[in-house]
Amino acid sequence: MRSQALPSTPRLNRRNLLLGAGALAAAGAVGGWRWWNGYGNLQAADRAATSLDAQFEQGLIGIERSGWTRPEGLAAAWPVLSGDIDCDVVVVGGGLAGTSLALHLAEAGVAVALIEARQPGWGASGRNAGHVLPILRDRSVFDAFPDQGRAFLDAFREHRGLPFALAERLGVGADVVRSGYLNVAESREAMEKFRAQTAWMEQAGLLKVAETGGEDLYKRTGSHLWTHALDFVEGGRTNPYRLTNAMAAGAAAKGARLFGNSPATGIEQDSQRWRVRTPQGSVRAARAVFCTNAYATDVVPEFARAFYPLTAYALTTQPLPAEARGVVNPGGAALSQVPLDLNPLVRDRHDRLILSSIPKVGGAADARWHFANQLEWLHRAWPETKGLKIELESYWTGRVAFRDREFPGVFEPRPGLFGLMYFNAWGNLMAPLMGKLLAEGLAADRTHALPFPIERPAAVSNQGRMDRIIRHLLIPAARTGQGLGLI
Numbered sequence: 001m002r003s004q005a006l007p008s009t010p011r012l013n014r015r016n017l018l019l020g021a022g023a024l025a026a027a028g029a030v031g032g033w034r035w036w037n038g039y040g041n042l043q044a045a046d047r048a049a050t051s052l053d054a055q056f057e058q059g060l061i062g063i064e065r066s067g068w069t070r071p072e073g074l075a076a077a078w079p080v081l082s083g084d085i086d087c088d089v090v091v092v093g094g095g096l097a098g099t100s101l102a103l104h105l106a107e108a109g110v111a112v113a114l115i116e117a118r119q120p121g122w123g124a125s126g127r128n129a130g131h132v133l134p135i136l137r138d139r140s141v142f143d144a145f146p147d148q149g150r151a152f153l154d155a156f157r158e159h160r161g162l163p164f165a166l167a168e169r170l171g172v173g174a175d176v177v178r179s180g181y182l183n184v185a186e187s188r189e190a191m192e193k194f195r196a197q198t199a200w201m202e203q204a205g206l207l208k209v210a211e212t213g214g215e216d217l218y219k220r221t222g223s224h225l226w227t228h229a230l231d232f233v234e235g236g237r238t239n240p241y242r243l244t245n246a247m248a249a250g251a252a253a254k255g256a257r258l259f260g261n262s263p264a265t266g267i268e269q270d271s272q273r274w275r276v277r278t279p280q281g282s283v284r285a286a287r288a289v290f291c292t293n294a295y296a297t298d299v300v301p302e303f304a305r306a307f308y309p310l311t312a313y314a315l316t317t318q319p320l321p322a323e324a325r326g327v328v329n330p331g332g333a334a335l336s337q338v339p340l341d342l343n344p345l346v347r348d349r350h351d352r353l354i355l356s357s358i359p360k361v362g363g364a365a366d367a368r369w370h371f372a373n374q375l376e377w378l379h380r381a382w383p384e385t386k387g388l389k390i391e392l393e394s395y396w397t398g399r400v401a402f403r404d405r406e407f408p409g410v411f412e413p414r415p416g417l418f419g420l421m422y423f424n425a426w427g428n429l430m431a432p433l434m435g436k437l438l439a440e441g442l443a444a445d446r447t448h449a450l451p452f453p454i455e456r457p458a459a460v461s462n463q464g465r466m467d468r469i470i471r472h473l474l475i476p477a478a479r480t481g482q483g484l485g486l487i
Contacts, residue, residue, distance in 0.1 A: 056365035059294070059311045059399035063122045067316030067394035068130070068241035071350065075245035077119050078260035081281040085257065087111040089442055090276050090285040092264045092299075094120035096240060096427060097420050098291035099247035100166075100435030106254035108443035113283050114256060115276065117263035120248040123295040124427065126241035127398030129314055129356035130346045131334045133181060133426045134160050134235045135207060137406035139200050144453065151451035155437055157206050162433050163238055170246035172239070174349050181235025182333040184217070184226035191228040194338040208233040220331030223381045230338070237334045237346045238428050247432070264290075264299045267417070274416060287442060289418040291435070294401035296421065302413045305459040307422045308402040308466035311364055314356035315371055315395040316348075325351055327384050340487050342478055343377045352393060353378075358475045359397060367395035373479070400424060402466050408434055410450070411457045418447075419457060 055061045064074060089105055091098045094116030105112040116122065136156065142149025167176030185191040191211070201207035212220070213228040221229075252258050259278075266277040267288065274288040276299075290296070296304040320328060328347065329335055335345040346354040355374045363369060371392045379386050401422040403409055408430055411419035420438055423431050434452075441450040481487040 053365045056359075056397050057311060059127070059309075059397045061396055063118070063126045063241075063396075065394060065396040066126050066241060067314070067352065067354065067396070068121075068126055068239050070316070070394060072242070075120065075241075075248075078116070078248070078258045081115055081259035081262040081278050081283070083281045084284065085113060085281070086284045087113045087257070088286055089113075090115065090274070090283040090288045091291060092276060092288065093117075093123075093291035093293070093295075094244070094248060094258070094260070095123050095125035095291060095293060096244050096247070096431035097293065097423070097435045098289075099125075099244050099251060100432040101289060101291060101420065101439050102251040102256045102258070103166075103247045103254065104436045104439035105443060106251045106256040108439060110439075110443050112251070112256045113285070114248070114251065114258045115262045115264060115278060115283060116258075116260050117295075117297075119260040120258070121241040121244035124240075124293055124398050124400065124423075125244040125431070127312075127314065127396060128240050128428065129312075129344055129425070130237050130240060130348070130354050130428070131181065131336070131344060131425075132163055132176070132178075132236045132238050132428045133334075134232055134429060135198055135201060135426070137426070141405055141407045145451075146453065153204065153206060155451050156433070157204075159433055159436065160206070160234055160429065162436065163243060163429055164236065166247065166432060167238070167243055170243075170250045172242045172246045175239035175242045177236050177238075177332070177349075178234060179236040180331075180333040181232035181336065182212075182220065182229050182331075183232070183336050183338045184221065184229045185338040186226055186228075188213075188228045190339050191230055195230050220329075220333060221335065222327045222330050225381045226337075231333065235334060237332075237348065239348065240428055243428075243432075264297065267299055269414075287416045287418065289420060289438070289442075291420050293421045293423060293427070293431075294399035300413065300417070300419070302457040302459070303411070303419050303421065305463070306403065306409065306411075306457040308460060308463055310400045310402060310466045310470060311359060311397055312356060312400050313359045313364065313370055313395065313397045314354060315367070315374065316393045317353045317355075318391040318393045319351045320347075320353065321389050324382075324385055324388050324390065328353065328378070328382050340478060342475075342482055342487070343374060343381075353390075358471050361472055361476070364397050367392065370395065377482070404460065407452075409457065410434070410438065410452055410454050412447075412454045413456055418454075 088111040091102050091114040102112050102114045163176050164178045167173045210231045210233055217229050262278040264276050268275050273284050273286050275282050275284045276288055290303055294309050298304050332347055344356055402424055403422045409422040441447045
């Protein structure tokens with residue numbers, strides 16, 4: 001492998017992390033770095049995460065620490081699979097993708113069982129930043145689709161509001177809100193450059209946007225820091241843990257069988273069917289779909305080696321004091337900064353702020369440091385908050401899965417064995433949507449006609465690459481620039 005050969009590296013504004021050609025050139029020199037090797041799959045990480053610090057570093061800290069589980073608490077636990085059962089489709093993994101897949105299969109009359117190593121929402125679906133981002137990243141991805149992406153883009157156009165529709169009919173509409181997704185900038189030039197990145201979506205009718213600025217922007221954000229903004233009108237915010245568990249309950253209500261604390265320990269072909277084994281039982285099905293995202297195990301080794309894992313963190317504040325509620329983001333839109341987004345922000349229905357980023361090297365467990373870093377930015381954006389009592393409620397980490405293509409992975413390494421995973425930072429929309437579309441293909445026995453290609457997973461050459469580039473180089477450089485007032 002040549003050290004200068006890099007994957008398509010996400011730019012630092014959560015959608016695509018890029019600090020500049022110089023930083024990437026420096027990052028290329030560390031192509032042989034191996035931090036994540038051995039931790040690319042969940043079982044290896046579990047074995048290594050013997051201390052609390054290691055659990056934070058690997059994104060394996062208990063889900064009860066996630067602010068998304070508060071104030072309602074943890075969802076009711078599903079029983080352990082005990083014994084052997086048969087069904088049409090077995091889903092492995094109870095996140096946004098797996099529960100959407102199970103829900104839509106059950107609604108189509110397919111006999112489906114879902115097994116989860118912990119409980120639904122334990123992984124990234126209970127840990128992410130809560131942004132519903134209604135964009136597609138890279139138009140060139142669709143050049144490789146059989147129809148240049150026409151069928152998928154039609155499906156996206158029709159169902160881009162799926163998280164909000166699902167939440168409304170499943171009873172968690174207050175936690176999944178089409179609040180708008182406000183991309184704020186300190187200059188018109190920055191906003192216009194950003195808008196050019198998604199112009200193709202506007203032209204195709206895939207994205208509704210509205211420009212704003214001046215007094216209107218101030219009324220929405222409460223801050224004079226930004227002068228211009230682009231609002232993705234159909235974006236918003238979600239409590240991903242609540243939505244995931246609502247879909248799990250909805251699937252069960254339609255006849256799906258759900259099991260928690262039942263990790264897949266092995267898989268084998270049994271005649272023309274697949275048998276997925278757990279510690280106390282097994283599921284035998286015509287088709288098996290793994291929806292493990294960044295928490296893959298070595299049960300299907302191909303799924304554990306085909307992505308770049310990265311640890312991220314998020315935190316929630318205590319509900320804002322009354323004096324701050326009319327000041328900090330009173331319009332309630334999900335907030336992202338352009339062109340560099342170090343402090344994505346959500347304000348939820350409990351008037352808590354949810355902030356997220358990448359943890360400092362060797363200090364993922366340091367909640368106080370990360371909260372102080374976010375608080376410093378809050379005081380810059382909203383000077384009125386200095387002296388107000390804004391306190392930390394929860395702090396947690398999780399794992400993000402990047403791949404070389406800016407599109408989720410849909411795999412079939414062997415006939416009837418599928419994978420649906422690697423959603424990066426836009427899974428709150430894409431995971432439920434892809435779960436629905438895959439369910440339709442499986443239910444009709446027309447996976448060959450899905451609106452996206454089914455691939456064979458290919459191992460990446462160095463799983464530590466994204467961690468080294470982003471966490472060790474780009475984020476520290478960006479934080480330094482922010483501290484010096486350059487960003």
